[in-house]
Amino acid sequence: MIRRPVTADTAELRRAMVDAVTAEEFLTRWRVAFAPWRASLLSVPRHRFLPPTVWVDNTADPPPTLLPLHREHDPDRWLELAYATDYVITQVDDGHPTGPGSGGLMPTSSASGPVIVAVMLAALDAHEGHRVLEIGTGTGYNAALLAHRLGAEQVTSVEIDPDIATHAREGLSDTGFGAVTVITGDGTHGYPPGGPFDRVIATATVNQIPYPWVAQTRSGGRVLLPWADTYTGGLLSLTVNGDGTASGSIVAESNFMWLRGQRDTRGAIKPTSEGSRDPDRTDASTTTCHPHNVTGPPGARVAIGQRVPGCQWRYCPWEPTDPIGVLWLIDPWGSWAKLTHTTPNADEDEFPVLQSGPRRLWDEVEAAYHWWVDADSPDADRWQFTITPTGQEVQLK
Numbered sequence: 001m002i003r004r005p006v007t008a009d010t011a012e013l014r015r016a017m018v019d020a021v022t023a024e025e026f027l028t029r030w031r032v033a034f035a036p037w038r039a040s041l042l043s044v045p046r047h048r049f050l051p052p053t054v055w056v057d058n059t060a061d062p063p064p065t066l067l068p069l070h071r072e073h074d075p076d077r078w079l080e081l082a083y084a085t086d087y088v089i090t091q092v093d094d095g096h097p098t099g100p101g102s103g104g105l106m107p108t109s110s111a112s113g114p115v116i117v118a119v120m121l122a123a124l125d126a127h128e129g130h131r132v133l134e135i136g137t138g139t140g141y142n143a144a145l146l147a148h149r150l151g152a153e154q155v156t157s158v159e160i161d162p163d164i165a166t167h168a169r170e171g172l173s174d175t176g177f178g179a180v181t182v183i184t185g186d187g188t189h190g191y192p193p194g195g196p197f198d199r200v201i202a203t204a205t206v207n208q209i210p211y212p213w214v215a216q217t218r219s220g221g222r223v224l225l226p227w228a229d230t231y232t233g234g235l236l237s238l239t240v241n242g243d244g245t246a247s248g249s250i251v252a253e254s255n256f257m258w259l260r261g262q263r264d265t266r267g268a269i270k271p272t273s274e275g276s277r278d279p280d281r282t283d284a285s286t287t288t289c290h291p292h293n294v295t296g297p298p299g300a301r302v303a304i305g306q307r308v309p310g311c312q313w314r315y316c317p318w319e320p321t322d323p324i325g326v327l328w329l330i331d332p333w334g335s336w337a338k339l340t341h342t343t344p345n346a347d348e349d350e351f352p353v354l355q356s357g358p359r360r361l362w363d364e365v366e367a368a369y370h371w372w373v374d375a376d377s378p379d380a381d382r383w384q385f386t387i388t389p390t391g392q393e394v395q396l397k
Helices: 010-023 025-043 075-082 114-124 141-150 162-174 211-215 260-265 291-295 298-307 361-374
Strands: 053-057 066-070 088-092 107-111 132-135 155-159 181-184 197-202 217-228 233-240 246-252 282-287 312-316 325-330 336-341 351-356 383-388 391-396
Touching: 010 025, 010 075, 010 114, 025 114, 025 141, 053 075, 066 075, 114 141, 114 197, 114 217, 114 233, 114 246, 132 141, 141 155, 141 162, 155 162, 162 181, 211 217, 211 383, 217 246, 233 383, 282 361, 291 298, 291 312, 291 325, 291 361, 298 361, 325 361, 336 361, 351 361
Parallel strands: 132 155, 132 197, 155 181, 197 217
Antiparallel strands: 053 066, 053 088, 088 107, 217 233, 233 246, 246 383, 282 351, 312 325, 325 336, 336 351, 383 391
């Protein structure tokens, strides 16, 4: 791997990045647990794990494609992205860009933002001597952080994309962590030859949690993963029980790309205006429930996701420069609902609603929201996840 020299003081950039991460409110409850990992973030050079080409939003022209940013063309911006607190898109369209020109349409791999990386390391609660299985190697940066504290021989990582796995191996080798075991394969199977592990950490979202992750974790060990349904998601921490099951709850919000084998759980829906719909099949009504009620509180979103399966939402909130807020609800089988509002809060008495298709999605979502309120508005962490060899169950505690 040929790497162009970087002239900036990357140690100073890392210090600035870690200071910014530590100051994030999102990290507040995790600061004590994160403290042992601070030295790893200060030591491991994140830029050494990014590919020469990353991808950025095209804000100039429609359609909203992703455009390549080459290190050799703009090394300063490339390095700035490497040490920002946001995620960096490192692959689009599974490595074969399909957008107009040289653009891409769908992000398919990324370097996770340092803030969520810090939260996940803290929530993983790994200690010296622990053996860790990582699902989704990506750039290799997270594996390097684990290796820096736990020892490279203690870390196994599985990556489904051969090119991404090769890049990660090279980055780990170049930075002194070549003893990390990087397996090219389907992460849903874990890595049976390496088990049992003390900790399993996934860096891709799943809806159905693969049981091998539980089976390959010792009793009392932890499985940490981003979970989501079509309506919401969160960082799920599971403890493995002596009977081969695992149980736990959501410990933080999260937003990761989907595990490849489960991508169809959430489709990319771009609803058109209601003017293109069949007006004879569209029902008009009003509601006093503000869109923020059903999209804001994490506990409400989890409740709605459990009670209104298959429903997705897109919300463009009210802004002073765009004084019409729009909430879309969609399911993949043709039903949709649209709610509009012209104030930033719930001051309006009523909001117009349009619905179409075999389901009345707004009616379902509003009923689920009121169920949540009547249940004393339980937070997201009140939902108990139980994983067994035959499936998973989610219940309100």
